[in-house]
Amino acid sequence: MSMKKIISLKNISKRFGGVKAVEDISLDLFESEVCGIVGHNGAGKTVLMNILSGVYNSDTGEIYYYGNKVNFKSPADAKKKGIETIHQNLALAENLNASANFFLGREIYNKIYFRDEKKMFLESKKAINKINKYFKDFNTNVANLSGGQKQSIAIARAVYFNAKVIIMDEPTAALGPEETSVVRDIIKKLKENGISIFLISHDINDLFDLSDKIAVLKNGKLIGVKEKLNSNKDEILEMIITGK
Amino acid sequence: MKFLSNNSIWIIVFIIFILMFFASENFYTLNNQLNVLRQVSILGIICIGIAIVLIGGNFDLSIGAIITACAVTSLAMQPSSPGLTLLSIIIPITVGILCGLINGILVGYLNLNSIVATIGTQFTFTGFLLYSVSGQHVYAFDTHAIYFFISNGRLFGIPFPVYLLFSFYILAFIILKFSLFGRYLEAVGGNIRSAYLSGINTKKIIVYSYLISGLMSSLGGILIASRVRNMDPTAGIGYEFLALTAVILGGTKLTGGYGRIFNVFAGVLIIGLISNSITLLNLSYYAKLLIQGFIFLLVVGYDSYLNNYSKANV
Numbered sequence: 139m140s141m142k143k144i145i146s147l148k149n150i151s152k153r154f155g156g157v158k159a160v161e162d163i164s165l166d167l168f169e170s171e172v173c174g175i176v177g178h179n180g181a182g183k184t185v186l187m188n189i190l191s192g193v194y195n196s197d198t199g200e201i202y203y204y205g206n207k208v209n210f211k212s213p214a215d216a217k218k219k220g221i222e223t224i225h226q227n228l229a230l231a232e233n234l235n236a237s238a239n240f241f242l243g244r245e246i247y248n249k250i251y252f253r254d255e256k257k258m259f260l261e262s263k264k265a266i267n268k269i270n271k272y273f274k275d276f277n278t279n280v281a282n283l284s285g286g287q288k289q290s291i292a293i294a295r296a297v298y299f300n301a302k303v304i305i306m307d308e309p310t311a312a313l314g315p316e317e318t319s320v321v322r323d324i325i326k327k328l329k330e331n332g333i334s335i336f337l338i339s340h341d342i343n344d345l346f347d348l349s350d351k352i353a354v355l356k357n358g359k360l361i362g363v364k365e366k367l368n369s370n371k372d373e374i375l376e377m378i379i380t381g382k
Numbered sequence: 383m384k385f386l387s388n389n390s391i392w393i394i395v396f397i398i399f400i401l402m403f404f405a406s407e408n409f410y411t412l413n414n415q416l417n418v419l420r421q422v423s424i425l426g427i428i429c430i431g432i433a434i435v436l437i438g439g440n441f442d443l444s445i446g447a448i449i450t451a452c453a454v455t456s457l458a459m460q461p462s463s464p465g466l467t468l469l470s471i472i473i474p475i476t477v478g479i480l481c482g483l484i485n486g487i488l489v490g491y492l493n494l495n496s497i498v499a500t501i502g503t504q505f506t507f508t509g510f511l512l513y514s515v516s517g518q519h520v521y522a523f524d525t526h527a528i529y530f531f532i533s534n535g536r537l538f539g540i541p542f543p544v545y546l547l548f549s550f551y552i553l554a555f556i557i558l559k560f561s562l563f564g565r566y567l568e569a570v571g572g573n574i575r576s577a578y579l580s581g582i583n584t585k586k587i588i589v590y591s592y593l594i595s596g597l598m599s600s601l602g603g604i605l606i607a608s609r610v611r612n613m614d615p616t617a618g619i620g621y622e623f624l625a626l627t628a629v630i631l632g633g634t635k636l637t638g639g640y641g642r643i644f645n646v647f648a649g650v651l652i653i654g655l656i657s658n659s660i661t662l663l664n665l666s667y668y669a670k671l672l673i674q675g676f677i678f679l680l681v682v683g684y685d686s687y688l689n690n691y692s693k694a695n696v
Contacts, residue, residue: 195581214581229579233572233639234565242569243581245562252560 140162141168143205144303144334145190145221150199152219153187158347159185160196161358172325172335173363174349176342177378183338184226187305190336192216214243220302224309226338228292232281236273239261239280240295258259268288269324285312286320293324297333305336310344311364322348342371356381391633391648398655406662414658416541422654423543423604425624426647429632430554431598432625433646437558438591439571440489445599447507449483452603454511457522457613461529470529474607475600481507482596483580483589486693490588504622511615517531522611522639533608543605550598552644567591571638627678628653636685652677 145167152160160182167173175183189196201208203219210216213223223229230239237255240262246254257278261269266273270290275283278293289309296304306325310318325348328335339345345352346366354361354377361377374382402409428445435442446583452474461470481503522529535542558564566587569577602621607613620682632649634641656677660670 211581213579213583214583217581223579225579227576229570229576231572231576231580231639234569238565238569239580242565242577243563247562251562253562253565 140201141171144171144203146202146205147176147186147190148200148202150186150189150196150201152182152189152194152196158358160189162199162354163355163358163360164199165360165363167334167336169334170329170332172329172337172349173314174345174352175336175338175355176340176345176352176374177355177361180357182358183355184307185358186306187223187336187338190216191305193219193223217244217299220300221305222301222303223305224289224292224296224301226307226311228288230280230288230291233279235279236266236287236291237365239291240266240298244299258362261298262291262294266294269294269297270320286314286317289313289317289321290367293321297324297328301333303334303336307338308340309337310339310341340356342374345370345374352380354378383390383433389642389645389648391631391652395651395655398652398659402659402662405659408662409659414662416539417543418651418654418658419544419547420541421658422650423541423547424602425621425628425653426547426650427550427598427605428602428621429598429625429628429646429650430550431496431595432622432645433632433641433643434554434558434567434631435636436626436629436634436636437495437571437593437638437641438567438588439574440588440591441500441626442485442595443500444481444504444507445595445602445625446618446621447504448478448596448599448618449603449606449621450506450613450615451481451511452478452600453607453618454515454520454612454615456604456607457520458515459613460522460524461526462522462524462527464528466617467526467529471532471604474517474604478596478600478603479593480596481599482592482594485596486547486589486592489592490585496532499642504619508616508619514543515615517615520613520615522607525608527609530607533605546601546605550601551647552642558641558643563587563590568639570639571635573639590687598612623678624653624674627674627681630681630685631677636682 139322143166147163147165150160150163152303160251163186177183185194188194190201192213192215195211205233208219231242237259241258248254263276273290304325310321325335325337337345337349349366350366351363352374353363354374356378361381364374401574408414428449432442432445455477456470456474459466459470459473461467484502485500488494489496518686533543537545566577566582569582570584570587574584628649629646630636632646634646656673657670660673
């Protein structure tokens, strides 16, 4: 059975002044697929994903979502289509608590546009505890939470709003071994539930464990995309280093 | 305990009351207390706008110029009939909102540093105003009773501006505490990038905050115009300093993202009480400037200390 194509990036390029951050990259993502993205620092991984999530506009190229051409002018546009991003810095407002961050930009409100704090608290508590049952500090400002707790909010938020595609930028970079293992399980569960994932990681073991295919980037160019079953870690490492 | 630490500014208000009990017998008269409230009503209304901009992570140093521009515009219309009185309120409010819009576009859409941008607009607005009135004072000899009442009238013995003051503080409290705008403002002030990545239209929120500041400054300008009916086109310069002192004194963070509107009111009260105490104690204008400057440095230093302390503890 052939899988449905969810995202199709076609010939995407982006320059910052004289620097070619992303150069003519085309990449597809299918239903329930995890596509790992790997490369050295400055390879263009985050910029490419930021274009898909509406943070940047590409200079050239097109994005297709379920076969339709889309143009995301802001992160809000991408979120409306069901593309959620868990940014490396987690994109949380540190001066607000978990519940406020969970619903930030998509608050539950009443007829006169007042926030329904009670409902938001209960909903966010349920959703975050699904991801991390030990999470209790709902009234604490995010600045005072651990990396794992912040990650729990970011992931729970992406899942709660019925994401079709989740972009994860180094989701385990700030976590300890136990929390990393929780995030790995979450990624596997999301995939089982039909959610497609772009996973940026420096950890080749993570990528091989979690991804169906791996895209290797170097200096803004796509070196190649390898199906996990037809490749091995040495081949991927060689592509990262040599750019061939 | 948390409630006390969040509202400790009111303890300072209380201490000033106790100290003045021993220092001056006139301080506790009802007339003097109402006088303090009437005097702080203009500053208080202006501070709402400054506080909202500051919670959003920006500064508005152009309010002095906006206040004067609106006061002069209002007086220049010689509000001597009910129709003209209405226009002499509506047009200055429009001017204030327009000035706020310019600030908002410069900071929100063109990404100019808010301090630099609003110092620039302060000079531009003042220059434009001076040019318009050829640098002359503007008078209104014959104002309508309604216009006079706005700033000088009393309702049930209480000065009318005090009603305006409390109404606007309650309204600002409701907006900041319960509305979507209040939450977005905090998020933008706390971390503008996170707010943007969360899908908030950060540019719009910044523009709205400056629109509110322009509106509040225009109301302050109209109240001043109604009170004095004689305006020097540079009279508002320095208001931003006083307003910022009150707002920071009220615990609004200089770095943005946090502020409690009723504590801002406490900051305004402290400024008013100190000013009143200086008058009652027969201290000079120079002493007033010295004390205000010292308080400003003290609260900015304390804010900076708290900021560094919280960073070190995260």
